[in-house]
C-alpha cells in the first residue's frame with residue numbers, strides 16, 4: 001500500500017533524494033566505494049559539500065559576506081552556540097513554543113535574556129504581536145515555524161537595528177527569505193531537507209568576534225568558517241542527501257515554486273478542517289497558521305474518537321498524524337517533499353470518517 005508520510009521529523013524526503021542516496025551507498029560517484037566508507041577529504045566528497053553550499057546560497061540568494069556551514073549537534077546545539085558567539089550582555093527572545101523555550105533556557109547561561117513576547121499563557125496557540133525589541137540587545141531570536149504548535153511567522157520580524165537570528169528548522173526552503181536582514185539563520189536538516197545529523201547555519205561573518213568570552217574551538221563559528229565545515233569530520237551522508245534535495249528544489253524552480261506548492265497543500269487541508277463539523281484547528285488566529293505543520297483536534301463532542309481516526313487513517317496508509325503530546329489531536333506535517341496527493345488522501349479520510357460518525 002502507498003504510504004502517506006506526515007511525520008514531523010525526521011520526516012518525508014523526496015524519492016529523488018532517497019533513490020540517489022541509496023545509489024551512492026552502493027557506489028559513490030563512480031569510485032566503486034560506498035559514500036559510507038570514503039574520506040570526507042576525498043575530491044569526490046569535497047565536490048559534494050561545495051555543491052551543497054553553492055545550492056544553499058543560490059536557492060536562498062545568500063549575499064556576500066555570509067558563510068554557509070554544515071554542522072553536527074542538531075538545531076539544539078545552536079541554542080548554545082548562538083549566545084556563545086553573539087551575546088555580549090543581553091539578548092531578546094520571542095517565546096512561541098517548546099523550541100523557543102529550550103533556546104531561551106540555554107541563552108540564560110550566557111547573560112541576560114529579555115523575553116519580549118510570549119504565548120505560553122495560551123499553550124502557544126498564537127504568535128505574540130506588538131512587542132518591542134530593546135535596541136541595546138545584542139540580537140533578537142525567534143523561531144520562524146513552531147513545529148509542535150503549528151504556528152508560523154512567514155515574514156521577517158522588525159527588530160530595528162538589532163541583529164536578527166532565526167531558528168528556521170522546520171520551514172527553511174518553504175519561502176524566499178531576505179537573508180540580508182539576518183545575522184544568523186540555522187536549521188536542523190531532518191524536517192525539510194535531509195536525514196537527521198546535519199544542521200545548516202548561515203552566518204554573517206562580521207557579526208562574529210564581538211564577545212570577550214573564550215569560546216571552545218568546536219563551538220566557535222569562526223573555526224568552521226575557516227575550515228569550510230571540515231575542521232572535523234562532517235556528517236557525510238546527511239550532507240550528501242541534502243545536496244540531492246537541494247538539486248531537486250532547484251529543478252522544481254526554487255523556493256518561490258516550493259512556496260506555491262506548500263501554500264496549495266496547506267489551503268486544501270485547512271479548508272477541510274474549517275468546513276468540518278468534527279475537526280477544529282488549534283491555532284486561534286488564521287494569520288498565524290503554519291503551512292508546514294497543521295495542528296487540529298476533534299471538537300469536544302467527538303473527542304473520544306481521536307484514537308479511532310488515527311487507526312482509520314493508518315488503514316489507508318496515512319502515517320504520522322498523531323499530534324504531539326503537548327497539543328493532542330493531530331498534526332499533519334506538509335513538508336516540501338509531501339505530494340498534494342497525500343493531502344488529498346488525508347482529506348478524503350477525514351470526510352469518510354465524518355460520514356460514518
Ligand SMILES: *Cc1c(COP(=O)(O)O)cnc(C)c1O
Pocket residue numbers: 009073074075076077099143145146147167168169170188189191
Ligand atoms: C526539531 C526542531 C528543533 C530541534 O532539532 P534537533 O536537531 O533535534 O536538535 C529545533 N527547532 C525547531 C523549530 C525544530 O522543529
